[in-house]
Amino acid sequence: MHKNQTFKLKRKPKIIGSYTIVGPKEGKGNFGPYFDYVMKNDYFGEKTFEKAERKMIESAVTGVIQNAKLQTKDIDMMIAGDLLNQIISSSYAARAFKFPFLGVYGACSTMAESYAVASVLVDGGYFENVVCCTGSHFSTAERQYRFPLELGNQRPPTSQWTVTGAGASVISLNGDGPCITSVTFGKVVDFGVNDVNNMGAAMAPAARDTLLAHFLNTKTSPNDYDLIITGDLGKLGSEILIDLMEEEGVTLGVNYGDCGQMYYKREQKTLCGASGAGCCATAFNSYIIKKIKEGQYKKVLFLPTGALLSSISTQQGDTIPCVCHAIVIEKE
Amino acid sequence: MDDKQRNEAYNKYVSAKIPKTKAWPSLFNSFWVGGLICVIGQGINDLLLLAFPNLSMQTAWTLTLITLIFLASFLTGLGVYDQIGKFAGGGSIVPITGFSNSITSPSIEFKSEGIIYGICVKMFTIAGPVIVFGVVSSMVVGFIYWIISLF
Structure with missing residues (x-):
């Protein structure tokens, strides 16, 4: 075990806001009633699935800032990631906002990675309010990693289904929350x-x-x-x-x-x-x-x-x- | 235990734990759907010959194949063929309709990258190897045929 692998956060940064947006299939799943927004279809009003994924992340960031009862100007940093090559969904979504951006990639562990980085930065007193956001889209992941959607192939019994959705949190020392x-x-x-x-x-x-x-x-x-x-x-x-x-x-x-x-x-x-x-x-x-x-x-x-x-x-x-x-x- | 042994042991453990596909039900579904596609093909062929008695056998076959390719492509566009494929597996992949599906599906998928870089480039991502092997094997067979015809 490496001695600096675990950090105790003395000032206990809080998750003062959280927001989720998911696709229709996810909305019908077990967590369905708990999501903040369920999209009507996977395109989310965009021309391509990649643009839809980007818009999902944008909406999640906007939504979480509102949920934390903050304004865009209160945010010091955005840490986000996704599954697409060069994490384009997150970077392109960050383009819409006027705060510093850190792109992170940990595949499906990206949410925890962004929490970990954000909470250490906030605990160290360097940043006040940090937005963490992560998303993925079934259709963009399929075409990047697997086969076209309409191909008539069978999925092996060990395969899993990529979630269409984005989740976001605001980490801060001020405010209430876990x-x-x-x-x-x-x-x-x-x-x-x-x-x-x-x-x-x-x-x-x-x-x-x-x-x-x-x-x-x-x-x-x-x-x-x-x-x-x-x-x-x-x-x-x-x-x-x-x-x-x-x-x-x-x-x-x-x-x-x-x-x-x-x-x-x-x-x-x-x-x-x-x-x-x-x-x-x-x-x-x-x-x-x-x-x-x-x-x-x-x-x-x-x-x-x-x-x-x-x-x-x-x-x-x-x-x-x-x-x-x-x-x-x-x-x- | 070094890493290699550990990995071997772990992979062995994982393959024992993987849920297995039930062979007989999937074979059965493949069989009857694949057979049905062939019956439909034969039906189209017979109907063509019935409607146009002057048609040569060769032309009727070609027209049948074109019809099947069109139908599969059309069903792919409607989002039906992948459902058939999920159910039937090899039964709907092996006939020419599966080939049609494997060309149409990436064409639909990559439309967003434009006609040249999207549709034209990606059209053969799945069917490409089949075409390559088809051409190469027909070359080999042709070569053998030529050798034999020399004697």
Whole structure:
């Protein structure tokens, strides 16, 4: 374990606002009633899916600033990322705003990465209000990583469904909301999986690595948390994580869950569940944040994982390196 | 245990844990949908010969193929063919309709990048290898035919 992997945030930055926007399929999923805005179709009034993804991120940032009862001029920094090459959705969305922008990429773990960076920056006193935003779009991800939408092929049983949606938060020292008390930055882990249709299996070892480091560095165990939630390991990946942790003598019990596994309903036929940067971003900023505010969860460990591959590395036969960042959110 | 052994052990564990596709139901669906597409093709062929008795067999086949390619392309545009494909798998990929679908679907998808760089460049991303192998194998067969015809 690296000694500087986990940071305790002394001033406890708060999540003072959160906002989610999702596509119609996501709106019909299990978290449906908790989203702030459900789009009528995947185009969101734009000509292409890429432009729609960009507009989703723009709307999420605008929405979250309103939700935090702030104005655009109060924002000191925007940290955002997405799945498209050169994170164009985030950068192009940032063009619409007049604040400094940091683009981050951690594949599906991007939300936690932006939280981690933002909360450290805010805790250090360098910035006052930082917007974090992450999104993904099913149709843009499919064409970048997989096949055209209308191609009549079958999806393997381990595959997952990229979420169309964007989630955003404002991190600040002033205001009310759940606070981020510690963060663990993950290392890149590769257990030699090269099946792009089995991201859960590729990412589970990264979650194991970060979980073990986090428990060791914070001297906590699974029982100290009301909810331990991974991002998009999916049905198979989360079962693998439970097995991997069991081998290390750590039991993940009923307080463990996975956003990807919980996201869609069974009849929506997404096989192993949801995935994508928007998956944990929208699940966290809707359902989980609301449940923390209501007091159902007092201490939550949020650790989305990301598979850091590209279609080029896959075609060259490389295995899939993965990363997982963890943050602890507590009711204030 | 070094990393290589660890990875091997992990991959072995994962492949044991992967949910398996049920072979018989998917084979059955492939079989009857694929068969149905062939029956439709044969039906078109017979109808053509019935309507135009002077048509040569060769021309009737060509017209049948054109009709099937058009139908598959049309259904792709309507968003129906991918649903058939999800259900039937190989049954709707192997016939010529699957080939038509594999050219139409990227053309629709990449329309947003323009006619040249979008449609024309991306049209063959999936069907390209099939065409290459088709041309190469017909060259090989032609060469063998030529050798044999020398004797």
